[in-house]
Amino acid sequence: MKNYIKHSEWNIIEEGFDPSLNKISESIFSIGNGRMGQRANFEEHYGGETLQGNYVAGVYYPDKTRVGWWKNGYPEYFAKVLNAVNWISINIKVNGEILDLHTAKVLDFKRVLDMQGGTLTRTFSVELQNGNVLDVEAVRFCSIVDDEAGAIKYTLTPRNFDGEIEVESILDGDVSNQDSNYDEQFWNVVDSAVGEFAWLTMETKKTTFWVTSGMHTHISQDGHALNQKPTYGSKEKCVSQRFIVKTKKNQATSIYKFAVNLSSENYRREELAEAALGTLKRIVAKGFDKMLLEQAEAWKKKWEHGDVIIEGDIAAQQAIRFNIFQMHQTYTGEDARLNIGPKGFTGEKYGGSTYWDTEAYCLPFYLATADQKVAENLLIYRYKHLEKAIENAAKLGFTNGAALYPMVTINGEECHNEWEITFEEIHRNGAIAFAIFNYIRYTGENSYLVQYGLEVLIGIARFWAQRVNWSIEKKKFVMLGVTGPNEYENNINNNWYTSTIATWCLKYTIEAMEEAEEQDPERFAQILTKTKFKAEEEVANWQAIIDQMYYPEDKNLGIFLQQDGYLDKEQILVKDLPDSDRPLNQKWSWDRILRSCFIKQADVLQGIYFFEEDYDIETIRRNYDFYEARTVHESSLSPCVHAIIAAKLGDLDRAYEFYLRTSRLDLDDYNNDTEDGLHITSMAGTWLSVVEGFGGMRIKHNQLHLYPVLPKNWKSYTFKIGFRGTTITVNVDHEKVSLASNSAHNLTLNIFGENVELSGKKTIEVFLKSFTH
Ligand code: BGC
Numbered sequence: 054m055k056n057y058i059k060h061s062e063w064n065i066i067e068e069g070f071d072p073s074l075n076k077i078s079e080s081i082f083s084i085g086n087g088r089m090g091q092r093a094n095f096e097e098h099y100g101g102e103t104l105q106g107n108y109v110a111g112v113y114y115p116d117k118t119r120v121g122w123w124k125n126g127y128p129e130y131f132a133k134v135l136n137a138v139n140w141i142s143i144n145i146k147v148n149g150e151i152l153d154l155h156t157a158k159v160l161d162f163k164r165v166l167d168m169q170g171g172t173l174t175r176t177f178s179v180e181l182q183n184g185n186v187l188d189v190e191a192v193r194f195c196s197i198v199d200d201e202a203g204a205i206k207y208t209l210t211p212r213n214f215d216g217e218i219e220v221e222s223i224l225d226g227d228v229s230n231q232d233s234n235y236d237e238q239f240w241n242v243v244d245s246a247v248g249e250f251a252w253l254t255m256e257t258k259k260t261t262f263w264v265t266s267g268m269h270t271h272i273s274q275d276g277h278a279l280n281q282k283p284t285y286g287s288k289e290k291c292v293s294q295r296f297i298v299k300t301k302k303n304q305a306t307s308i309y310k311f312a313v314n315l316s317s318e319n320y321r322r323e324e325l326a327e328a329a330l331g332t333l334k335r336i337v338a339k340g341f342d343k344m345l346l347e348q349a350e351a352w353k354k355k356w357e358h359g360d361v362i363i364e365g366d367i368a369a370q371q372a373i374r375f376n377i378f379q380m381h382q383t384y385t386g387e388d389a390r391l392n393i394g395p396k397g398f399t400g401e402k403y404g405g406s407t408y409w410d411t412e413a414y415c416l417p418f419y420l421a422t423a424d425q426k427v428a429e430n431l432l433i434y435r436y437k438h439l440e441k442a443i444e445n446a447a448k449l450g451f452t453n454g455a456a457l458y459p460m461v462t463i464n465g466e467e468c469h470n471e472w473e474i475t476f477e478e479i480h481r482n483g484a485i486a487f488a489i490f491n492y493i494r495y496t497g498e499n500s501y502l503v504q505y506g507l508e509v510l511i512g513i514a515r516f517w518a519q520r521v522n523w524s525i526e527k528k529k530f531v532m533l534g535v536t537g538p539n540e541y542e543n544n545i546n547n548n549w550y551t552s553t554i555a556t557w558c559l560k561y562t563i564e565a566m567e568e569a570e571e572q573d574p575e576r577f578a579q580i581l582t583k584t585k586f587k588a589e590e591e592v593a594n595w596q597a598i599i600d601q602m603y604y605p606e607d608k609n610l611g612i613f614l615q616q617d618g619y620l621d622k623e624q625i626l627v628k629d630l631p632d633s634d635r636p637l638n639q640k641w642s643w644d645r646i647l648r649s650c651f652i653k654q655a656d657v658l659q660g661i662y663f664f665e666e667d668y669d670i671e672t673i674r675r676n677y678d679f680y681e682a683r684t685v686h687e688s689s690l691s692p693c694v695h696a697i698i699a700a701k702l703g704d705l706d707r708a709y710e711f712y713l714r715t716s717r718l719d720l721d722d723y724n725n726d727t728e729d730g731l732h733i734t735s736m737a738g739t740w741l742s743v744v745e746g747f748g749g750m751r752i753k754h755n756q757l758h759l760y761p762v763l764p765k766n767w768k769s770y771t772f773k774i775g776f777r778g779t780t781i782t783v784n785v786d787h788e789k790v791s792l793a794s795n796s797a798h799n800l801t802l803n804i805f806g807e808n809v810e811l812s813g814k815k816t817i818e819v820f821l822k823s824f825t826h
Contacts, residue, residue: 055722060367063169065375065720070154070162070177072101076728079104081719082166083399083731084173086195087385089137089203089314090398092730093164093173096143096191096207096310100155104231104728108398109137110391111318112262113405113463114239116230118470126449127470132463133232134394134405135239138255138266139225140312141193143207146219150183157181168378171197171352172345178212186212195382197355198347202336205310215301222270222283222310226255226290232401240290244326247285250337251292252329263317265325267333270294270310311337318390355381358773358780359422361743365768372716373743376736383733386419386427392434393734400730406461406468407434409481410734412488413659414690418737420495421744421774428492429501435485436505441465443512449476451519454584456512458485473543477536479520483554486513487663490561494752497777502565503573503580511584514562517555518594521602529603537615539656540688541637541646545616547605550660553613556602557664559595566592611675613657622650626682636687636724652680654688655695662694665701666753674702681707689718693738693746700746700762708746709764715739744772748783752776757802759792761785763821776800781811785821792817 057074058081059066067078082093083106092106115130145152154162157179165174172194180186193205209218229238243254243263252267272279279298286293300306313332320328336344359377363370383397393415394405411431419427435442435458442456445467449457459467460478469475489506493499502510521530532555537548566588570577581588605614614620630651634640637651655662658680661673677698686692696711716739719727744750747770749760757776761783763769769786779796794800797813805822 054725058720060371062367062370063167063374065166065168065371067164068162070159072155075102076104077722078164079106080399080727080730082164082173083379083382083397084166084171084193084195085382085398086197086200087381087383087387087391088200089195090382091141091195091203092399093166093175094139094141095154095175096141096193096205097145097152097154100153104400105136105139105228106398106400106730107137107139107141107228107314108134108405109264109314109316110398111388112137112257112264112316113260114230114257115259116234116237116239119234120470124472126476127472128467128475131234131404131461131468131470132406132466133230133401134463135257136228136230136401137240137264137314138253139223139228140203140266140268140314141205141310142223142225143205143270143308143310144221144223145209147181147185147187147209147211148183148214148216150181150185152179152181152187152189154179160186166378168374169352169356170345170349172348185214185216187214188212192345194345194348196336196344196348197351197381199332199336199339199344200385201315201332202311202313202344204312204336204341204344205308206341207308207310208305209300209308210305211300211302213302216299218298218300218306220270220272220296220298220308221286221293222268222295222308223291223293224251224253224266224268224312226253226266230401232404242290245287245292246326247287247292247294249282249294250330250333251285251294252326252333253290253292254326255290263322263325264314265316265329266312266314267329268292268294268310268312269333269337270296270308272296272298273307273309274298274300275304309341311341360771360773361740362769362771363767364770366764366766368717369713369767372713372720373739375720376716376739379731379733380415380418380736380740384415384419386423386430389430389433389437392431395732395734396730397733399733402729404461404463404468406463408461408734409484410690412484414693414734414741415737416488416491417495417745418740420492421750421776422740423775425496425498428496432488432492432501433505435488436509438462438465439509439512446512446516451516453515453519454512455515455519456482456509457516458482458513473536474540477534477544478540479516479535480537480548480551480554482513482516483551483558486510486558486561487554489565495776497755499568499572503569503576507562507565507569507577507580508584510558510562510565511580511586514559514595515591517558518591518598521555521598524603527603529601530598531603537656538654538659538688538690539615539652541649541651541653542616542619543647545618547603547617548656549604549606549613549615550656552602552604553660553664556599559599563592563595610679611672612679613660613676615652615657615680619650622648624650624683627651627685628682630685635685637685638687639725650683652684654686654691655684656680658684658694658698662697665751670702673698677702686714687724689715689724689732689735690738692718693735693742696742697746700742700749703762705762705764708742709766712739712742712746712764715742743770744774748772748785750774753803757781757800759783759790759802759804760806761790761804761821763787779811787821789818789820792819
């Protein structure tokens, strides 16, 4: 864990330059706009440790798989999002010496991510080896108004010299991924042009995506534009604009760089260069200041709608805003071909691919904070991949239209190739079905079932029906050889979570079929024909599994068992682990981890979180007490689930502790892995731990329910949720909960178990309850 980020309500601040923290900061200070994003790499050359990262949404490369022993069923490749053209590069020479923070003496350094305005600013002073001292301020952003564009203002001020500054502004396509399996480069150059408006078109190998990047650079001194034409440079995969300017002591020289990245996902190849030039000229005409202003206005709107305000706890306030900010930077939901990678645009790990994280954690965030279309697009993404999921299951030997969605994917094909995950971590299928249920529960939009949802559910149900087998010994259906969400146990039998979500899927699919038949018999008949569904036989089989499924539990302890053999393990508690052993995944051998009782992430508790209404409060408490004591939370997805359950149980101190852990996971580098990139998908979980945890939000029987509690070191908190056309503002302080709606319509919601009527423009106040169930 680190503690170097300064606490501030709206800004993320780093003071002083410590090269050993640079890669962590490159992740934390990342910027993006849903179409493109980048790590906080320096504009000028940097000879120290860095992970270069500029990413363009939807553009990937199928990197040929590398494994120890090949197993049938493994995918041939791992699709990964690519480090694309470096558009921020501005190399500086001062009186002939290259500016490089690795070799210069850094006198002063500060990085600020302004979450209100959506900008990254870096200010520093350096003394070069030639004795020249200068101040630099670099401001940049990825525009959320012109979402194919980014802009930089880079200002240099000499402090003790007059002389010459050489500026080389570059589009650099000579880039690679550090995680490339065979040290290959993934891009070929197609074409380029130099000039005032320069551009470079690169093509990905194999997938043949084209990306055209364009740039324009100009310089001003003391606020006046210099009328200096640059010299143009071009070499393979690289174009540049070079300026040499004379400068005097204390004179500010500002370099304005405008850049665009357009991809063949959105334009015909032959139109790309022209379109890039058009966009580039448009933003240059707009100018840096206007773009900056528009950026601030657009972010203001986002915050008006989606801010969570916490009074009395700056660390908590900064953290929730950071999580919300990064979610917005990653995914805007306008394009159903895109999804949310666990690292977003902040690193290479997880390949920018889609995981169950989207359905289990991100969907509820977007349901409550964005237009309904955004959540629908996330579901449609999977609908479009149904055929591939059926092919994927067939590859593993399943038949009759059974669908196994991939653990990791960009285009619907499985990319992951560790057998214990690819073949066994099949619970992901359950999360995809649960998301359909969750969407309909939240929006009331039943028609989604007949339009898209039912086909997906049938494929998933068929998979589960074939994945169980009858145990003669147990006289029950069992599910063997699986990996639950807790990846610290593999190839286990009867993982409670997986078996529970599997039978839930079967039940829900049966209900969904009845619902769909009633809603639209014609479309329902089409679906039966399309899926060649044998109604009586298949439903009877599903029902038999539902009725006779085996779930491991321990009656004495009154808990569900993680898996059949869990209690055979030596039962040690996390509190008894020495600090020096943690994180286990960096300190222990894999063998030792697998044999231990330690749980990576919520597993039984994940199931209790999803199906909370099926369990009484004492059952929840017993399972929570047992599993929390054994969970090391080495997956970022874990603490938020524990926070929500702890809040439900009235254990506010623990809930608060988990909240801080999930929300400051990256800011404080809890798991020692922020340098790989931010944990974007778990950031949605942070939001859930406030709204579902402290706010107690649930949707039951078409109604919004709240049961707010206040952590003791908060004065108050406020959040907004959109529910069926109404935005509701919830403010909680020590005495009361205030509820306001933005709509003229009446809305009945349930607070502390009682119905209240919320009508337009009036605020309702309800006294806070002490915790009772
Ligand atoms: C977790 C998975 C998760 C993946 C991507 C892994 O560490 O165990 O549950 O899907 O990270 O976030």
